[in-house]
Amino acid sequence: MKPKKVFPSAITIFGAKGDLTRRKLIPALYNLYIENRLPEAFTIYCVDFLTVDMDAFRNDLLGGINEFSRNGKADPKQWETFAERICYLQGDFTHPDTYTQLKSKLDEFDMKTEKRGIRMFYFAVAPRFIEVIAEALYTHKLCNKAALDRIVVEKPFGSDLNTAKKLNRFLAKRFAEKQIYRIDHYLGKETVQNIMAFRFANYVFEPLWNKKYIDHVQISVAEQVGVGKRGGYYDSSGALRDMIQNHLMQLLCIVAMECPGAYDAEKIRDAKTKVMKDVRPFTPTDVFKNVIRAQYTAGEVNSAVVPSYREEAQVSSKSNTETFAAMRLFIDNERWEGVPFFMRTGKSMTRQSSVIVIQFKDSPHKIFKDDVVPNRLLISIQPELEISLLFESKVPGLDMKLLPVEMDFMYQDAYKESLPEAYEALLLDVLEGDATLFMRADQVEAAWKVVMPIIDTWKKYPAKQLRLYKAGTWGPDAATTLLKPYAKDWFRLSN
Template structure:
């Protein structure tokens, strides 16, 4: 984090919600502890409850104190002196004068440079209501910078995403809009670029001459919990695949940018999304597998099926699991499958990337009675729960039982390094304050992702599936294994 603190006033819409309490307020407090926020900042919590400043400060104090990732609470009392509350009817533009008055008074009190950040920790149906009223009431008229952070989902398909963007850009320019994807704030996701572009060991091999396939897995052991109503509308495709998973694909598949400027990096990511092979109805059924969890055991405890969850239809056709085989049709990646899977109520909670390299042309190290097979060379990038990088190699077997054995060269991110931030949101809020949009989703990225995903959703929405089709606590539907085995591969459990 920088030593020079930011000058800014932050309006936090949805300040009393779960996201703000668990993630955003602790992240902002830690930015204060680290010196990125110091004297010249203010936080305006916006909500509909009848709170005073002291009422909300008590709520904020409880939320921050409950965060186990904070090493200490040094400076909390001073931080809370910069936190204020405004009651607002977000649908009534006339009430926004109260918010503007609060901005102006705090800008005079704390010398925030008239910089205004609007964080909408709200359901997406309120995005355009708020941005329209901010514009019409003059709250966005400021001599400093103005920036907007919005949470996913950014639309439910191509057309709705386009309409959402067209409406928001009446108030904010594209460079002022920060579409937040918390996966892009994770340290090991950001490390993908560093691993690729700072090591001559990997970049010359990062193509179809040396890589046989790439696998991306993001599995959760939990079900949908109390989010059944939301999940029925989104499913695994809109909740995870269209955003998080395709973002990781674009980072793995992109060409080296000409610089680390956010526009240059985004340009290369967009090229990957444009190069994804578009699929017709028959191809969707061939390259995609969907699933929905049944009853089962997770960590030794009985788990119910998805259709028994609260606010879920008894005959729900919503997938809680998706596996896919993607092809990036460009010179670098022609013929290399990218296998992507994500699901709920699976065996483990983990997010990882496995890069499988091609075999050597001929195995010289085997005995006649042994199989003529060497262990695969793998690069494993683990994003959660532990953050690590592991390289699988073959070396001489000094025990003499075989000519070779597999070893693992591994680096695990130290706990003290992970403690640098309390959450991925902290990294992204910092980047936004710094005007760095590298790890946020650009409109063109978003539209190309929807253009790829829409045909998949249309096929599945018009075709009832035989659900449920995988047990809770398993690795997903059997068909997801066939997706790889037909190509001569397997999901790596490493």
Template sequence: MKNISELEPTIVTIFGGDGDLTWRKLMPALFNLHIDGFLPEKFKILSVDMKDIAQEEYNKRHLEGVNKFSRRGKATKKKWKEFEKCITYVQADITNDKSYNNLKNIFNETDKEWDVEASRIFYMAVSPYLIKEIAGHLDNTGIAENSQKHRIVVEKPFGHDLESARELNKVLQGIFSECQIYRIDHYLGKETVQNIMAFRFANALFEPLWNRNFIEQIQINVSEQVGVENRASYYEQAGAVRDMIQNHILQLICLVGMEPPVDLNANSVRDKKLEVLNAIRRFSENDVYVNAVRGQYDKGWIEGQEVKAYRDEDNVDNESLSETFAAVRFYIDNWRWQGVPIYVRTGKRLQEKTSYITIQFKEVPHKIFPSGVRELVDQNLMVISIQPQMGIRIHFEAKKTGLDMRLKPVDMIFNYSDSYKNDPPDAYETLLNDVILGEATLFMRSDQIEEAWSIIMPILDVWASNPPQKFPNYQSGSWGPPEAEALIAHDGFYWHTFTEPLDNSSRLTTK
């Protein structure tokens, strides 16, 4: 960690500075970076929005956001007073060059005050359709032209399909160097997701087994109990595949499937991820019918509360065809993973909120223990739990205490909360810190974005041309439609669902 006096003076400009993302995520994350000493000594936040808000009112609202959403809870008066001195609210029409010239004056005055050219970060916390316009105005006014010091951060969704993603890349790369563009995926900032690389490549124990010779199947489960909440207008256009699989889940597949990079340089790591995306099998139309399942939630019960069907949610078409659930069987066609199925499942209004990766190892080649001495016939599993618990569990067989030879499944557990006493940073803290440092490893490169879209476009195209006939097709509070069970059962497997807490007093149970 650099001393704050060694960090470059930085100005973070947030377009959409009074929006929900800034209130819930960005301002709490920046405040925590301030508390932990990760922000430069010379640091300023320009919150740009069209609303007419007094500075005092703006600061008060975002203190409320910090108090509500920060992992630390309520801010102390002293720390907030220090932090709010960095915040300047700027009322602006972001469709007008005049507003950007005003920003340019603020940048120049600040550089003069600090006696140094500050790094400039432009965060697009706005609707996707505004990104091209903002980029154009930044170009027109020349306030983001230094490729070494000026960076832009673009939130997902990055495009709506492959064609629009290519078009957005073309626009941005016509204005900025690729090294200036930080395409953010908050999932990559999660501690357990980052730990996958450390787990695989810092230990001699696991990597020799990490291939088709020892691994039988891989499952990735990202389930949510909530419905669409206040995101219906977005979700109606997106659906589960665009919202989760195209970005978050494909990135998890990259981390699990990638070859060891030569070093931790951003492009070294991203090159290896790109190799995985290139190797993922593309689907023909017939392949989509065999390998992909979609669903939409009906009314049901979640933790004792009755909840609506998706079509009954506010701002949702009562005949909506948007999928709120998707399950897909992928294959990576390369030497390491040929023939190993990767099952992914994601959806809303499912039984639990949880994210985990399950690695199922093959059975031993010769069974010397008869079935009668085994309490349960379980294969070895490795479970990487991302949320709400964070840790890694290895599930294996051991001898049960006693005079006779009887086997019982046991678990070896690494739990973040047991091993580390300090709270892990929020994903946005990690990613914003990396942007400030100019570290791009956890951000998507243009070729990665386009390859990810090319993988899922056959699914989206087939589904668009063949409307579902049975929506809604799963009850809220379930694990999704029965077709998802059939998808994996066809190969002789079943979805692993883990209901035990991640501690050493429990044993992993699957069903």
């Protein structure tokens, strides 16, 4: 267990009336509070442009906790004490008065605690406000102590390599790199964090984690939901930018990275960055050969009728934006030379599922009459939290008959306590100054470099090879063809 923080902490959330604050941030902070993981002296300043009644605002946040917290409904006494720490500040992000007002509150908090504490500024805002808020924090000297002050920036971090570089340069002129926490909530998930422990603390697997024994790797993140109310954002983004450039690329790094010299934030981030730099660059020909893009048409998901993507709100009727993307890539280094990595993500698919499959090569020992199924390691991130190993076993009886069986590790069976949500782990890490699970500037740029040839090719040929798939299915047939000759189909968790 991490030691309890002794520094007072002032937490500021820009975009306090947004969905992220109500569904994720406040429930996460409340859970940290009731589990005694926040410092004794803390306050939460919620900043947004709307004028609200304080009691109504707090009740709305309570509703979010009751609906979305892993611990269920809030205890009235604990909530009352927690709610007293929440202060709402009405202000325009673009107006200096907002930051003058915030500075006054932060100074007041420091005087009350008699100590200059941690300041965390969470940007739960649209991308267009990132530079505006960052500039104001810098100008008003609200975030000027590198050892104590941190900003948390949500994705998307840029819309391409050039904008990511521009944003990195902008922030670097105003803050030290160690103050900037580029958040990807996937990295806070318990199963994702466990991959490093699984690989590097269990020597039985690490010697097999290379091209000699592994045939291929599948990383698949399927979403049941469509674009919903995000059509305006999504139509300028698409699956490649929204999911692969960040979430799936980070999963790839954890699976493929070399063992860092120590469990240290910089060494771990160095190892992850090296993976992305070793990804074989895509040529335009490679894009159409090794990358599949598709868009969902009308269909049914869980017996509910889903309109086609082009019929969704705020989506162009002629849009060529992909809601599904799959790719085959190679990592050109000594460990992974020749091993294909397959990545897939899509919206309006059959079920919600995030899985990593390590498919081992066929056994060289051909002494049995039965066909031997190669070993397979499954890491399920959601909805099941599971690690499963498929191996061959003799069926009980007088004959030598083989059958593949699974050895499962299920989180709910091994640990009775509820697992912390990703945002709980990440917010606590920010307060503790631990950047291990956050992306560094060069990591962000390396990830964009991998996907930029694909973005540029699709931009040049906007409609070429844009497939269609029916909502409620697993995507276009072309994505399955991409796997050949390594696999017949993508691994799917049973419905």
